[in-house]
Amino acid sequence: MKHIKSIKIISEYVQIILGIILASIGLKAFLLPNGFLDGGVTGIALLVSSVLDINVSALLILFSIPFLILGFYTVSRRIVIKSIISILGLALFIHFENFSTITEDKLLISIFGGLFLGAGIGIAIRNGSVLDGSEILGIYLNDKYGISIGQIILVFNIILFSVTALVLSAEVALYSILTYIVTAKVTDLVIEGFEDFIGVTIVSKKYEAIEIAIMEELGTGMTLYKGTRGVGSSGKTEDFDIIHTIVNRIDIKKMYRVVDKIDPKAFIVEFDVNTVKGGVLRHYLDKKKNKIIPRL
Incomplete structure (x- = not known):
């Protein structure tokens, strides 16, 4: 167990280093040479650096200190320690890295600067660290006043x-907004993954046939809830199973077709799912035998 834990910790720090490198490339190769900004603490450091001609690495560390102190009281110490290492690492990479000008196209600078920066921030967050203190501020105000983190950062x-x-x-402000949008979207993509899952709840008198059809046609698992009584367009229904399943967004239309063929009047509730762990997903069911196929 200790060996596995050590490997996991090493893996986390290796990925954080990768995130730092990507973020520093976005800043030093694209944004800094062209005077563009990002959001958050990084954006403040870039703005002050461009106005007062002060080393951006020093400003990044200086402006991060209040947020790290705040984080000491709002998030775990482990996250704060990782964040201190990450911010110091980012500052050092920015200070010592030297890149030749890749492009002078402002649109490309905004897009690719945001892409590299967002990928770096996303990888760091996935491994329990932050490269920007504004996320910590968002967590603090959310806990104290109930305001959403997204609204605070916005x-x-x-x-x-x-x-x-x-x-x-x-x-410069408009291009910086574009950079921030790209950074935010790429960060979300890295954190949540490329696959997009949807949760579906199905209520139907023909639940047994729908259950078999979903397994055979979509190859996904499901959870069945016992319903005692329901009232709908078809009148009262008693003693039925409610089907709850998770499907990839690509398969959602196919799932509707499968259900419609069996029961066009079925009641279906669809909702977004941010994270999925475990269970039977991505066609791990043998459609012929309805057995789980071992993952490769």
């Missing part, structure tokens, strides 16, 4: 980009 960045438009220029 307001934080609206203020930042408004100041950028006043201090630098509207054009």
Whole structure:
């Protein structure tokens, strides 16, 4: 067990280092040479650096300190320690890295700068670290006042980009907003993964036939809840099973077709699913024998 735990810890730090490298490439190769900003603490450091001509690495560490202190009281110490290492590592990489100009196209700079930065931030977050203190601020205000983290970060960045438009220029602010959008989307993609799953609840008198059809046609597992009584368009229903399953977004239309062929009046509730772990997914069922196929 200790051996497995050690490998997991080493793997986490190796991935965090990879995240730092990617984020530093986005900053040093694209954003910094062209005066573009990102959101959060990184954006503040870039803005102050461009106005006062102060080393951005020093500013990144300086502006992160209050958020790390705040994080000491709001999140686990392990996350704070990892974040300190990550921010110091990012600052060092930015300071010592030297890249030649890759492109002068402003649109490409915004997109690829955001892409590298978002990938780096996402990898770091997946491994229990943050490269930007604004996430810690969001967690703190969410716990204290119940405001969503997304709204806090959005307001934080609206203020930042408004100041950028006043201090630098509207054009820089607009390109920086584009960079932030790309960064945010790529970060979400890295954290949540490329596959998008949907939860589905199905209520039907013909639940047995639907259960078999889903296993045979979609190859996904499911959970059955015991329903005692229900009232709907077809009147009262008693003693039936409610089907709960998770399908890939690609397969959702096929699932509707499968259910419609058996019971066009079936009641179906669809909802988004952020994370899926365990269970039978991605066609791990043998469609002929309805048995689980071992993962390769």
